[in-house]
């Protein structure tokens with residue numbers, strides 16, 4: 009009840025109380041009521057203050073998020089909503105081979121370089137071939153390899169994505185010993201050819217083959233044997249664990265059941281455990297040789313000058329196992345679909361490979377390095393396959409200091425993402441980019457487009473598996489077009505997110521050529 013009402017009641021209901029007493033009483037009640045009110049109001053005032061401070065902090069935080077600090081002018085673009093940034097827009101797929109709208113809209117609005125925020129990190133995306141070249145050249149000076157936190161968690165903090173200097177050279181050296189140019193020129197060529205021939209023979213005995221699964225098994229069975237010396241059964245079990253890694257590379261680092269990141273981390277743990285056990289056993293019996301990469305790493309780990317430790321070695325082997333099959337399998341699956349839809353390309357390929365067979369002396373002799381090098385049209389087809397498939401979701405770097413580019417500043421510590429896809433499918437750089445046209449790579453036409461072609465990255469981090477991939481694909485095509493034809497059974501619809509996916513797979517039937 010308010011104090012004036014109390015006073016009125018007192019005056020009217022009790023006539024014996026004098027006016028002076030009433031006034032005195034009123035004043036005392038008023039004082040006590042004001043105190044009571046003040047006591048009651050104090051927490052509200054504190055709450056109001058805290059609320060105002062919080063609101064001010066929040067407004068400032070949102071402002072800082074959308075306008076990150078920079079000693080210069082940031083590239084154009086939007087940082088999106090706090091924390092989630094533009095992640096959801098980034099992951100919205102395109103339902104064809106074409107670039108997702110996320111890139112198209114920003115290319116139109118801001119040009120070939122823009123800022124954004126993905127999976128909680130500020131990123132500058134480059135679709136600019138000149139800038140890409142600059143980034144590759146400045147590796148270790150202005151930029152260093154660095155992948156989003158999820159990638160680093162999946163492949164290991166110092167893993168293949170981000171190692172530097174001595175370790176970088178060490179891992180490249182390891183990979184070269186099993187997949188390098190010199191090895192390919194030797195017995196490995198015949199071995200690869202034999203593996204592909206027997207796998208395709210097995211495919212032809214089946215009513216239907218899911219292409220990606222078939223190719224993944226074909227490569228992984230072999231690379232797992234070369235790297236860690238396991239048999240087919242063990243290789244197949246291990247391979248399952250790698251399936252979600254591509255998706256997890258650029259995902260929100262949310263670690264709870266159901267999220268992509270959680271699934272990847274569970275699989276990573278399984279791979280790690282298998283490799284850890286293997287390495288432990290090999291380290292305890294170093295005199296036993298198996299002829300695989302583990303022999304080499306065990307020898308290196310036990311040497312006095314070892315540059316790597318057990319943890320790093322396990323991460324590096326896991327990354328090599330993943331890279332060795334996932335990339336080629338995705339490229340070849342897209343390629344099989346493209347070939348099915350372009351019979352003229354298959355015709356021209358067949359012509360080239362039949363000519364090689366005709367020239368070959370012994371019909372049963374294996375393919376030679378000279379024959380591989382003579383496959384001019386096949387090389388054009390492979391360029392077109394890698395240009396359209398773009399399996400690398402992005403090539404990531406971190407700025408080591410503030411970097412000035414085209415009048416803008418990329419602050420130190422920011423991620424830069426080179427998008428090979430956005431370059432390869434840009435109509436101003438590749439005419440009619442969605443058209444599968446191997447003839448665009450003819451010698452007299454290709455000099456300018458080659459400058460913009462980066463399926464295997466560039467600079468000192470150029471893919472170590474590039475030669476192996478090209479040889480594998482060429483040999484696969486050689487056996488495919490000279491011995492078989494095929495028909496589509498089901499699937500084949502594509503979605504392009506960061507990489508291309510076939511939601512229903514791509515199923516074909518392989519038939520021997522008569």
Ligand code: HEM
Nearest residue numbers: 187331332335336339400403463464465469471472473477
């Ligand atoms: C079509 C097949 C392939 C494509 C499109 C591809 C793409 C790439 C790209 C774009 C990079 C550069 C990454 C960066 O700069 O951060 C890279 C690096 C790498 N790739 Fe491949 N790759 C393929 C096959 C392979 C294979 C078969 C292997 C293993 C045998 C492999 C192992 C590696 C390794 C170890 C690196 C890191 C190189 C370094 O940091 O120095 N790749 N790959």
